[in-house]
Amino acid sequence: MPDATSDPTLSLPDGTIHLWLAYYDEINDQQLHRAYRQILNDEERKQEPRFYFERDRRRYLVTRALVRTVLSRYSSVHPENWIFSTNEYGRPEIANLDSSCLGLTFNISHTHALIVIGVARNCALGVDVENVRTREVSIDIADRYFATSEVSALMALPPNRQQYRFFEYWTFKESYIKARGMGLSLPLDEFWFNLPTEGRVEFASYPSLDDRPGRWRFWQFQPTPEYLVAVCAQSTPTQAIMPVRQIVPMRSEKIICAEFLRTS
DSSP states (O other): OOOGGGSOOOOOOTTEEEEEEEEGGGOOOHHHHHHHHHHSOHHHHHHGGGSSSHHHHHHHHHHHHHHHHHHGGGSSSOGGGOOEEEOTTOOEEEOOOOGGGTTEEEEEEEETTEEEEEEEESSOEEEEEEETTTOOOOTHHHHHHSOHHHHHHHHTSOHHHHHHHHHHHHHHHHHHHHHTTOGGGSOGGGEEEEOOSTTBOEEEEOGGGOOOGGGEEEEEEOSSTTEEEEEEEEOOTTOEEEEEEEEETTTEEEEEOOOEEEEO
16 A cells, blocks of 8 residues: 655645545545545544445545645645644634645535545635536526526526536635635625636625625636536636646546636
8 A cells, every 4th residue: 555645745836726636436445445544533533434324434534535645745744644623614724833834725625426625825725516417406596596697697598508507606606605714604696707708707796795806716627527616716926727636545646637618
């Protein structure tokens, strides 16, 4: 079994965002699972068996191992030594005092069979992923929670395009509220996205959100046809997402081609 701490440290300049994707349904090696448990803390190990379904237990285990091993690629902290806290809205944050952790930020999202973690330095960051094939939603949700302009644009589309457009809006919205670190305490109808042309996204919000829309950048891509990923990050002059990696923690990784469908 490879040692997770033997992987080379990765450079992460300010303004650069790295994305890591793990397809947890495919990570079924029990020896690997035992190795994951060894790097978790006591509370994490106790939490795993509390999930009723095996798939949920595996998702939890892989997620915790993924966070710890990925963060160690950018720091001298070993995977088992990471300490986490949560802010007042429940967002996980790094609590280690090691100098190599300064400014390091991350965000996690998961959906059916896929976990995504984004990592940056000195940059607020939010990611969201949805399975656009296995998950169906009622468009009535948009009427209840989306901004008026988003609802109007959604309803103007043919019915066969509404589900996908819903997820375009939803993943962007989720990535934004996660980057703000405030979750659903931010009303979803007080900010909105405009998709004016193919490949573009525009963001706006009411003054009540106490924000400046121009300080954020957005990206969206599909790693496979089943999944839609959105990323929100504080804007910097040299910002870029590079690269995107697919990983089996403690075993293998590869860089994958990510063609961005929309950017701001």
